[in-house]
Amino acid sequence: MVKKLIEEITKKNAPVIAGLDPMLDYVPAHIQQKAFEEYGETLEGAAEAIWQFNKGITDAICDLVPAVKPQVAMYEQFGVPGVQAFHKTVSYCKEKGLIVIGDVKRGDIGSTSAAYATGHLGKVHVGSKSYYGFDEDFITVNPYLGSDGINPFLDVCNEENKGIFVLVKTSNPSSGEFQDKTFDGMPLYELVARKVVEWGAGCMDGDYSNVGCVIGATYPEMGKALRKILPHNYILVPGYGAQGGTAEDLKEYFNDDGLGAIVSSSRGIIAAYKQEKYSKFGEENYADASRQAVIDMIEDINSVL
Amino acid sequence: MVKKLIEEITKKNAPVIAGLDPMLDYVPAHIQQKAFEEYGETLEGAAEAIWQFNKGITDAICDLVPAVKPQVAMYEQFGVPGVQAFHKTVSYCKEKGLIVIGDVKRGDIGSTSAAYATGHLGKVHVGSKSYYGFDEDFITVNPYLGSDGINPFLDVCNEENKGIFVLVKTSNPSSGEFQDKTFDGMPLYELVARKVVEWGAGCMDGDYSNVGCVIGATYPEMGKALRKILPHNYILVPGYGAQGGTAEDLKEYFNDDGLGAIVSSSRGIIAAYKQEKYSKFGEENYADASRQAVIDMIEDINSVL
Numbered sequence: 001m002v003k004k005l006i007e008e009i010t011k012k013n014a015p016v017i018a019g020l021d022p023m024l025d026y027v028p029a030h031i032q033q034k035a036f037e038e039y040g041e042t043l044e045g046a047a048e049a050i051w052q053f054n055k056g057i058t059d060a061i062c063d064l065v066p067a068v069k070p071q072v073a074m075y076e077q078f079g080v081p082g083v084q085a086f087h088k089t090v091s092y093c094k095e096k097g098l099i100v101i102g103d104v105k106r107g108d109i110g111s112t113s114a115a116y117a118t119g120h121l122g123k124v125h126v127g128s129k130s131y132y133g134f135d136e137d138f139i140t141v142n143p144y145l146g147s148d149g150i151n152p153f154l155d156v157c158n159e160e161n162k163g164i165f166v167l168v169k170t171s172n173p174s175s176g177e178f179q180d181k182t183f184d185g186m187p188l189y190e191l192v193a194r195k196v197v198e199w200g201a202g203c204m205d206g207d208y209s210n211v212g213c214v215i216g217a218t219y220p221e222m223g224k225a226l227r228k229i230l231p232h233n234y235i236l237v238p239g240y241g242a243q244g245g246t247a248e249d250l251k252e253y254f255n256d257d258g259l260g261a262i263v264s265s266s267r268g269i270i271a272a273y274k275q276e277k278y279s280k281f282g283e284e285n286y287a288d289a290s291r292q293a294v295i296d297m298i299e300d301i302n303s304v305l
Numbered sequence: 306m307v308k309k310l311i312e313e314i315t316k317k318n319a320p321v322i323a324g325l326d327p328m329l330d331y332v333p334a335h336i337q338q339k340a341f342e343e344y345g346e347t348l349e350g351a352a353e354a355i356w357q358f359n360k361g362i363t364d365a366i367c368d369l370v371p372a373v374k375p376q377v378a379m380y381e382q383f384g385v386p387g388v389q390a391f392h393k394t395v396s397y398c399k400e401k402g403l404i405v406i407g408d409v410k411r412g413d414i415g416s417t418s419a420a421y422a423t424g425h426l427g428k429v430h431v432g433s434k435s436y437y438g439f440d441e442d443f444i445t446v447n448p449y450l451g452s453d454g455i456n457p458f459l460d461v462c463n464e465e466n467k468g469i470f471v472l473v474k475t476s477n478p479s480s481g482e483f484q485d486k487t488f489d490g491m492p493l494y495e496l497v498a499r500k501v502v503e504w505g506a507g508c509m510d511g512d513y514s515n516v517g518c519v520i521g522a523t524y525p526e527m528g529k530a531l532r533k534i535l536p537h538n539y540i541l542v543p544g545y546g547a548q549g550g551t552a553e554d555l556k557e558y559f560n561d562d563g564l565g566a567i568v569s570s571s572r573g574i575i576a577a578y579k580q581e582k583y584s585k586f587g588e589e590n591y592a593d594a595s596r597q598a599v600i601d602m603i604e605d606i607n608s609v610l
Contacts, residue, residue, distance in 0.1 A: 021417075024431065032432070041432035073417045077424035078431075079438030083388045105413055107447065109477035109543075112326075112378045119382035126329065126383075127337070127346035133384030142412065144449045145475050146482030170450050172414035177451030178496065183488040191483065238414075 001137050001163040002234055003206040005099050006259060008066030014298045015254070015305075017101065017236070018061055018290075019266025020089060021071040022050040026271040028283040031056075047081035050074070053286075054089045057270055058096055060287035061294045067099035067137075069236075069264050090136055101236070102136030105167065107149050114152035121164075122156040138163040140214060140236070143192050150199055154211065157203050163210035168193045168226065171216025171239030189215075189222065193229050200233050208260070209233050215253065217245025217263065224252035227260070235261040241268030241297070251304040258305050269293045306442050306468040307539055308511040310404050311564060313371030319603045320559070320610075322406065322541070323366055323595075324571025325394060326376040327355040331576040333588040336361075352386035355379075358591075359394045362575055363401055365592035366599045372404040372442075374541075374569050395441055406541070407441030410472065412454050419457035426469075427461040443468040445519060445541070448497050455504055459516065462508050468515035468539075473498045473531065476521025476544030494520075494527065498534050505538050513565070514538050520558065522550025522568065529557035532565070540566040546573030546602070556609040563610050574598045 009015050024032070027049045035052060039045035058068065070093075075086035093100050106116040118124050119133035141153055141164045153164045169179055169189040179189040193213060200209030212234035215223050227235070235253050239245040240263045253261040272278045272293035273286040281289035314320050329337070332354045340357060344350035363373065375398075380391035395405050411421040423429050424438035446458055446469045458469050474484055474494040484494040498518060505514030517539035520528050532540070540558050544550040545568050558566040577583045577598035578591040586594035 023420075024429075036432055041434045043429075043431065043436050043438070046429070046431040071413075071417055071420075073411070073413060073420035073424065077420040077429045077438055079424065079429075079436070080385070080389050080392050082424070082438065084385050087385050105447075106378070106410070108376075108378060108410055109475060112376055115328075115376075115378035115382040119378065119384065119387070124329075124348075124351070124382050124384075126348065126351040127341055129346045131348050131384070133348070133382055133387065142410075142447050142449055144447055144472060144483060145477055146479035146484070148477050148479040149475075167449060170414060170454075172450055172453050174451030174453040177500070178449060178493060179451070181486075181488045181493065181496065183486045188483060188486065188493065191486065195482070 001161050001205060002208045002210050002212070005066060005234070006206070006208065008099060009259070009262065012064060012066050013302065014065055015262045016065050016294065016298050016301060017067045017069045017262055017264040018057070018065050018269045018294060019069045019071060019103070019264050020054050020057070020270065021074045021266040022053050022270060023074065024049065027053040028286050030284060043078045043081040046078045047085040051085040051088050055092060056287040057290045058093055058098070060291040062096040062098055064291065064294045064298065065098070067101055067262065068093050069101040069103050071103040071266065087134055090134055099137045101165065102134060102139040104139050105142050106139065107142035107145055109145060110148040110152060113149045117153045117156040121153070121162040122160050138165060140165045140167065142167050143195065147195070154199055154203055157210045161205070163212065165212040165214050165236040166192065166196050166199070168196060168213040169215045169219055169222050171218045171243050171245070175216065190226070190229065193226050196233055197230055204232070207232065212236055214238065217249055218243055220249035220252060227253055227255070231255065237261055237263045241265040247300045247304045250301065254305060263301055265297055269297065306466050306510060307513045307515050307517070310371060310539070311511070311513065313404060314567065317369060317371050318607065319370055320567045321370050321599065321603050321606060322372045322374045322567055322569040323362070323370050323574045323599060324374045324376060324408070324569050325359050325362070325575065326379045326571040327358050327575065328379065329354065332358040333591050335589060348383045348386040351383045352390040356390040356393050360397060361592040362595045363398055363403070365596040367401040367403055369596065369599045369603065370403065372406055372567065373398050374406040374408050376408040376571065392439055395439055404442045406470065407439060407444040409444045410447045411444065412447035412450055414450060415453040415457060418454045422458045422461040426458070426467040427465050443470060445470045445472065447472050448500065452500065459504055459508055462515045466510065468517065470517040470519050470541040471497065471501050471504070473501060473518040474520045474524055474527050476523045476548050476550070480521065495531070495534065498531050501538055502535055509537070512537065517541055519543065522554055523548055525554035525557060532558055532560070536560065542566055542568045546570040552605045552609045555606065559610060568606055570602055573602065
């Protein structure tokens with residue numbers, strides 16, 4: 001799957017992911033109103049609103065970006081109808097030729113991780129049939145439980161040609177509380193990164209592994225150091241834009257071949273119309289604002305490569 | 306919410322949780338058959354089967370246990386219909402007077418953890434209305450992202466009188482890979498435990514905090530040491546039974562007041578009818594086998610207190 005990701009990045013000349021993380025506040029009034037007219041001010045109405053919002057953005061940007069990253073929490077907040085909207089979003093984006101990275105940050109003991117791997121990347125057996133549950137192309141995974149919580153994901157990645165991104169160094173302010181703790185001279189995030197190399201070695205797909213990692217744009221020094229440790233693992237980089245990471249910060253996350261990293265922005269793209277810079281588009285044309293924000297982001301990232 | 310949990314534990318004299326983690330393999334043939342007749346061999350059929358299976362077990366054990374712990378991964382593997390079955394299970398168990406601990410192990414950057422907290426413990430605003438998404442009483446939470454990934458859960462716990470259990474030392478074989486790493490003489494799990502004390506201090510509900518932690522039954526020495534560090538935090542103890550933890554191992558997880566810990570068993574209860582010990586019940590009477598397994602487990606745990 002990473003090979004396909006690289007093909008799409010290269011074709012579109014855009015090492016960029018749009019994070020589809022809809023808050024109801026981001027959804028323009030006319031979309032909310034229409035959804036509420038049909039379904040009432042209910043969870044179903046909210047789910048319809050975020051789905052229509054996503055659809056508009058996806059249609060507007062699908063020729064520009066290789067991949068989208070829906071954050072499942074933003075859907076789970078609306079209960080079952082929200083999860084339904086997540087599934088519809090995943091399916092629709094795939095129909096549009098986009099690679100879908102489910103930002104689900106799952107991870108548990110072995111048998112439970114196996115169920116997550118089945119549900120998000122693989123197929124489940126029901127009697128004599130088998131079905132995909134959510135069928136993302138990649139998902140993000142939490143490493144706190146160690147190798148036997150990760151191995152079931154690796155198995156499914158190999159069976160299905162799919163991929164994972166393991167949290168190494170997250171973009172949030174307090175990520176250092178545990179991740180930066182140092183033992184025998186090595187911070188925890190580096191130990192996890194070295195495990196990612198190990199886990200990824202059995203999942204090569206061309207020059208890169210289907211096992212990548214997450215390193216926040218907000219910690220460029222660590223990104224630089226980790227890049228060298230993980231030469232064959234893609235880095236998914238959140239934290240660009242709204243969280244404070246700049247293109248200049250991101251240069252060192254890439255390998256010399258211009259590959260090896262993909263930068264994600266959520267709010268900066270999907271709520272672009274709310275920024276002064278894109279306010280001329282107006283709320284009605286929110287998707288055009290998102291398109292312009294994507295064009296600007298791609299240009300910004302490519303300017304440092 | 307921990308006060309209510311303690312009341313129920315005391316009333317039922319059972320510091321025991323039943324883990325509702327259904328695999329389709331556990332569901333007796335007659336239930337699967339009926340579900341498949343109605344819905345076909347589909348995800349809907351599988352979801353109906355696990356829901357009916359859960360319902361049977363819940364009816365059989367709800368007077369014995371204070372709480373149940375559905376593992377959401379087992380539902381997510383069946384996609385949206387599975388998540389629907391999770392929601393139905395949560396609601397039904399609450400109707401039956403059970404406290405529901407959603408074993409979801411969520412955790413992310415602040416804004417995303419806020420969405421998870423909303424979806425699983427709190428209410429989401431839709432226009433002028435607000436709704437509970439999944440409405441568990443407690444959920445399990447992953448600490449890898451540090452305090453700002455935990456704080457949103459604390460806020461919702463305080464608003465809604467709900468609770469969380471933070472992963473400290475998990476029951477799986479490779480949990481030590483990261484959790485046991487020692488810096489400045491302190492293993493990571495202990496550092497997390499000390500943070501749990503800090504996080505929990507603002508969420509007291511009687512003598513205990515609504516912020517508890519997860520410590521596997523499979524590491525009794527660590528459980529003993531951690532008990533002293535966390536005097537006011539409930540310990541959710543997985544790993545009893547099928548994973549290898551024994552009642553004798555668990556003694557030290559409790560405080561001198563006989564409180565402070567609650568022991569979870571999943572397979573050992575819900576798939577009891579498959580064990581030789583309970584085979585006399587037969588597949589048709591799987592729920593009676595589960596009831597007997599719960600009675601035996603409560604007796605076993607209470608024998609060491």
